Amino acid sequence: MRAVVYQKPFDVAVQEVPDPRIEHPNDAIVRITASCICGSDLHMYEGRTAAEPGLVFGHENLGLIEEVGSGVTALEPGDRVVMPFNVACGFCRNCQAGYTGFCLTVNPSGFAGGAYGYVAMGPYPGGQAEYLRVPYADFNCLPLPAGTEHEADYALLADIFPTGYHGCVLAGVAPGDTVAVYGAGPVGLMAAYSALLRGAARVFVVDRVPERLAKAAGIGAIPVDFAAGDPVQQIRDATGGGTDKGIDAVGYQASAAAGDHEEPAAVLNQLVQTVRPTGAIGVPGLYVPSDPGGVDENARRGLLLVAIGTLFEKGHRVGTGQANVKRYNRQLRDLITDGRATPSFVVSHQLPLEQAPAAYQKFDQRVEGYTKVILKPEAASEVRTEIRR
Numbered sequence: 465m466r467a468v469v470y471q472k473p474f475d476v477a478v479q480e481v482p483d484p485r486i487e488h489p490n491d492a493i494v495r496i497t498a499s500c501i502c503g504s505d506l507h508m509y510e511g512r513t514a515a516e517p518g519l520v521f522g523h524e525n526l527g528l529i530e531e532v533g534s535g536v537t538a539l540e541p542g543d544r545v546v547m548p549f550n551v552a553c554g555f556c557r558n559c560q561a562g563y564t565g566f567c568l569t570v571n572p573s574g575f576a577g578g579a580y581g582y583v584a585m586g587p588y589p590g591g592q593a594e595y596l597r598v599p600y601a602d603f604n605c606l607p608l609p610a611g612t613e614h615e616a617d618y619a620l621l622a623d624i625f626p627t628g629y630h631g632c633v634l635a636g637v638a639p640g641d642t643v644a645v646y647g648a649g650p651v652g653l654m655a656a657y658s659a660l661l662r663g664a665a666r667v668f669v670v671d672r673v674p675e676r677l678a679k680a681a682g683i684g685a686i687p688v689d690f691a692a693g694d695p696v697q698q699i700r701d702a703t704g705g706g707t708d709k710g711i712d713a714v715g716y717q718a719s720a721a722a723g724d725h726e727e728p729a730a731v732l733n734q735l736v737q738t739v740r741p742t743g744a745i746g747v748p749g750l751y752v753p754s755d756p757g758g759v760d761e762n763a764r765r766g767l768l769l770v771a772i773g774t775l776f777e778k779g780h781r782v783g784t785g786q787a788n789v790k791r792y793n794r795q796l797r798d799l800i801t802d803g804r805a806t807p808s809f810v811v812s813h814q815l816p817l818e819q820a821p822a823a824y825q826k827f828d829q830r831v832e833g834y835t836k837v838i839l840k841p842e843a844a845s846e847v848r849t850e851i852r853r
Contacts, residue, residue: 466841467593468820470519473511474828478818481520484589484597489535492601494545497612498619499592500524501820501837502549503649504750506828507717508583512757515583522592522839523549523580524622526615529605530595538602545605546797547598548789549623551578551588554603565788570599577786592820594841606793609801616808617800619838620654625796625807627748627787628654628713632662634746634783635709639663642707644699644738645685646731648676650810650836651748652713656685657807659711661799668707670695670734672719675833679810690721696737706740715749716763726759729768736775744781751784810836817841 467481484493499522508515526546529539539545552564558576559567570578571586581590588599598604608618628651637643643659645652648671659667660683669680670688677687686702688695700706712731720727735745751766758764775782799805812835815823820839827834 465594466817467520467589468522468817468839470508470515470521471517474509474825476509476521476821476824478820481589481593484595486531486533487597488599489533490600490602491533492529492536492539492598492605493531494525494527494547494591494596494598494605495530496525496527496591496594496596496841498526498615499590499839499841500619500622500624501592501823501827501839502623503651504582505824507750507752509824509828510757512717512755513583513752514756519581519583520589520593521581522590523582524619524624525580525591525596526608526619526622527591527596532601536601539605539607543605544608544610546608546618546621546793547580547591547596547604547606548626548793549579550786550789551580551586551599552604552790553600562791563788564790565786592817592839592841594817606797608797614800614808616811616814616838617806618797620807620810621789621793621797621800623787623789624650624654624810624836625658626789626792627651628656629658629792629796630787631655631711631713631746631748632658634748634785635711635744636746636781637662637664637709640665641709642703643667644670644707644710644735645713646670646695646711646734647713647749648673648680648687649713652711653679653683653810654807655711655713655748656680657683657805660684661805666703668699668702670699673830675835679835683809694721696734699738706738706743708740708743710735710739710743710745712745712747712749716751716755716768728759728763729770732768733771736771736778736780739778739780741778742780743778744783747782747784748787750786811838812836814838814840
């Protein structure tokens with residue numbers, strides 16, 4: 465089958481790779497109809513991780529069940545499903561508590577949590593490909609209405625819509641709150657959108673890319689261009705002292721105020737200044753324990769200089785960690801199905817799988833309005849009747 469394969473920093477290629485197969489009775493094979501490029505993929509693409517050549521990318525996947533193992537009971541061929549980026553067993557202590565992003569059994573490295581197509585997240589090839597093996601399929605596949613309606617909306621249930629919503633949960637966003645979201649990439653826009661869905665009164669979105677700020681304004685958020693002045697001061701002036709809640713949707717590749725170099729703790733420190741005393745901060749933006757491309761030795765070791773004294777003095781509550789997608793994806797699916805949510809407003813391009821190398825380059829460089837890309841694999845012309853075992 466064809467798949468997007470990592471070659472080296474800033475280089476991916478669409479190549480032939482082995483077809484997936486049923487390896488366990490609880491597996492399913494999914495024929496992929498939509499797979500998104502994520503900002504997290506860019507960390508690997510840019511060489512900021514230990515990803516090795518040959519890794520198949522893609523953790524945001526939607527498609528049709530092609531084949532199921534003998535132990536799968538709730539799914540059958542032809543079912544339309546979307547998979548959380550979290551690979552989870554469903555029976556470990558964390559999964560039973562709802563922390564499926566921190567499954568204790570699926571990652572042989574001992575790290576809590578697994579994912580498709582991501583370095584150090586287990587032996588699971590990604591879904592930027594024609595087919596994908598899904599372990600523990602009954603648990604990991606979310607059924608969708610038959611047909612092709614809302615395809616781009618449902619595809620975002622794999623990661624960025626639940627992750628944006630998770631940022632709001634981490635910050636405790638409630639009706640009537642004022643909220644500051646730093647970063648207007650796909651996750652930041654989903655966090656702002658989710659804050660509005662949860663009843664926030666005013667949502668400020670900080671970025672410097674005009675297309676992103678325009679999308680924020682388009683959903684009713686208040687765009688804040690940090691290239692035009694200190695975003696902390698802009699928001700404090702607009703709120704009379706600061707917001708109730710704040711969300712970091714940027715992570716460790718944050719830019720300094722001038723936008724000309726990285727300052728990994730910039731957003732965290734800006735949020736400490738932006739959020740009022742006794743407010744709360746949610747951090748769905750990615751931070752890592754090691755960063756080969758870090759700006760200094762501490763950053764390369766995942767050690768950042770954060771204004772912990774001010775945070776303590778202001779009595780802030782902070783929540784962090786990747787999204788436990790299964791906590792949210794059924795409810796968010798139903799909002800989409802019933803016409804109450806349309807997260808696909810962030811999608812800028814839907815492209816054939818073969819255009820993935822150019823799409824990665826343009827998304828990484830933020831050119832031509834590339835805000836969110838969905839790849840559409842061209843599966844085999846004839847539906848296979850048997851996957852090689």
